[in-house]
Amino acid sequence: MSLALDDYLREHDGVITLDHARDAGMSNDAVNRVVRAGRWRRCTPGVFFAEDHRFTDAARVRVSVWSYGIEATASGLAAAWWLDMTKFAPEIVEVTVPRDRRLTHRAGTRLRRRDLASVDVVERRGLRITAPDLTIIEAASRPGGGARVMDSALQRRHSELPRLWRAQLRNKGRHGAPRSRRLLQAASNGARSEAERLFARLLDRAGFTGWKANYAVAGYDVDFAFVGPMVAVEIDGLAFHSDADDFHRDRKRQNAISLAGWQVLRFTWLDLTEYPERVIAQVRLAICGV
Structure with a gap:
């Protein structure tokens, strides 16, 4: 295996997709040989984990998101953890995909179907996640998140109220929007x-x-x-x-x-x-x- 591929696996928590492997010069047959040899584990169709790495929470989140394709985005508490806004990775990884995608739900994930504006998506360590402002208001509206997420984010200067309100207004119809609106009102004047x-x-x-x-x-x-x-x-x-x-x-x-x-x-x-x-x-x- 090439040094470039080793570097890729190290930088991406031991996780790789079939497309990434092809970009690195591997054929489908070469990928299959590595899987048969027990060096890679097929996690979902087209997503693999290198067995000489430790299967961390980061690897689990990455597999969960990449299993839904290149337009999938980590959201909610999964995105908050990825951005170091929360201490523990959620057991269920929330993934947002475009509304028109017909995808099979995968174990260990919660699938949201919604079209995200480009301003609401960023890439961190090679993974698509919701941008910090949207992440804060979404994570705060989820069970296990709540007011502590928004309070901590504002205290630690992860964002500011005007930016959070703009993210809220751009995404009014999303799951949890009423609760995050109440939290924003609690943090605003009055x-x-x-x-x-x-x-x-x-x-x-x-x-x-x-x-x-x-x-x-x-x-x-x-x-x-x-x-x-x-x-x-x-x-x-x-x-x-x-x-x-x-x-x-x-x-x-x-x-x-x-x-x-x-x-x-x-x-x-x-x-x-x-x-x-x-x-x-x-x-x-x-x-x-x-």
């Missing part, structure tokens, strides 16, 4: 008021009474105050520390409230939507000590 309404509903359902909203403490209005036990609760939207000036203002405000003798709890939109039971438990502990 996020705090929406998060505050959600927190108030959590308090009501948990049976808390006697709290006051927008209560003055040490020259600041705290979002929620339990006056007797002197517990202040501050609510933030998604990516609430994305601006350095905001971060320092928040610290100054929180220090002043604490120095006035109040215990301060902070919760984000991510806390309220993903971990509501934990939020209520912490409020109860602060107020009642249990």
Whole structure:
């Protein structure tokens, strides 16, 4: 086998397609001989894995996408993982293909049929994936993704809200669009008021009474105050520390409230939507000590 082919396999996680092998100068017969010799494993028709490599998550994702042809694109949580936006590769690899393609579903994948605009597709390490902006809003709308994906992406400067909104509007009819729109609204102007309404509903359902909203403490209005036990609760939207000036203002405000003798709890939109039971438990502990 040529050095060029060895380099290709090393750079592509040990995965190669029949077309790539032909481009490297191999005939169909040569590919079949390598498969019969046990050096390559046929994963799907036209997609092979070199057995002298380790079959990693990257190899699994690459096989899943390439098994649907050259126009297939990794999307959702698979694309988010490929872009290092999430820590773990999803068990089921989401793949988006053009709407008019009639393809057989393959095990371990979730097939989406949709025509993607060129601006919404990029290539990373030789694999077609959805571009970062579309990846963020799609991954955030998937089970296992949620608000934490969008929050992390905004905090780490993977994107900015105006770009995410443009990606959302370009892809209004896609699966999960309503949920990602709600998350974008939570991260946009007015996020705090929406998060505050959600927190108030959590308090009501948990049976808390006697709290006051927008209560003055040490020259600041705290979002929620339990006056007797002197517990202040501050609510933030998604990516609430994305601006350095905001971060320092928040610290100054929180220090002043604490120095006035109040215990301060902070919760984000991510806390309220993903971990509501934990939020209520912490409020109860602060107020009642249990």
